[in-house]
Amino acid sequence: MIQLYNVCKSYQKDSSAALHNLNLKIPKGDFVYITGPSGAGKSTLLKLLYCAEKPNRGQILVNGQNITRIGTGHIPLLRRRTGIVFQDFKLLENRTLFENVAFPLEVQGKKRYEISNKVYQTLKHVGLHGKLHKYPLQLSGGEQQRVAIARALVIDPLILLADEPTGNLDFEVTLGIVDLFKGANARGTTVLLATHNREMIRRFPRRVIALENGQLVDDYTP
């Protein structure tokens, strides 16, 4: 599903590499934690996978496609099968929950009735179908993250990328969020979750890929 070969990424010439000669294989349907101290390269790895950044060297294959070669015109197609969740949610504050979650389907040009069915189902799945017409700032942080996850899942992604999705949430709320990732994974989505949260990994042990200074220092399944 995801293959990296000798991937190097530096943001500036002469600066030390954010990722250095990274080799990685993640099979379809895996659930993988990306761990490591701040600055280790976790976000950079995720950014390369959704083409927000390009590597300086090396090859990245996603679903058999070499994404280091694709032109900007094809990036939207790649993103159609990739859901992304950020620590700070990145919801549109002047849009309702419904509108936030509908957005990726509108971009794909889906029909209106398809959109409303799918958005309703997905918000139901994350437990927020009673708040369709609320705005993000009327919700708690945990609820906002559920909306962000609904927005990522509404496209039925092959891959779900999450960058410190529970970084600002308390532990009870975190467990609920992890359940949503588990659910998506159980339905076949490959999940990559960057986190500092050891307790999460202890409670839900899955493959761990540890980065340090842009290098892979550990890869194990507890």
Ligand code: ADP
């Ligand atoms: P992590 O997510 O593990 O905290 P990052 O991937 O954000 O690590 O960062 C890896 C390294 O790349 C760090 O040294 C960071 O300062 C650097 N870096 C990240 N983004 C940028 C950027 N946009 N411009 C310059 N340097 C960056």
Ligand code: ADP
């Ligand atoms: P769980 O097993 O986590 O309780 P289910 O897979 O049983 O969840 O799903 C509950 C309901 O939510 C079902 O009606 C299902 O169709 C719907 N659902 C689940 N995941 C999604 C999704 N990603 N998008 C839209 N609807 C979903």
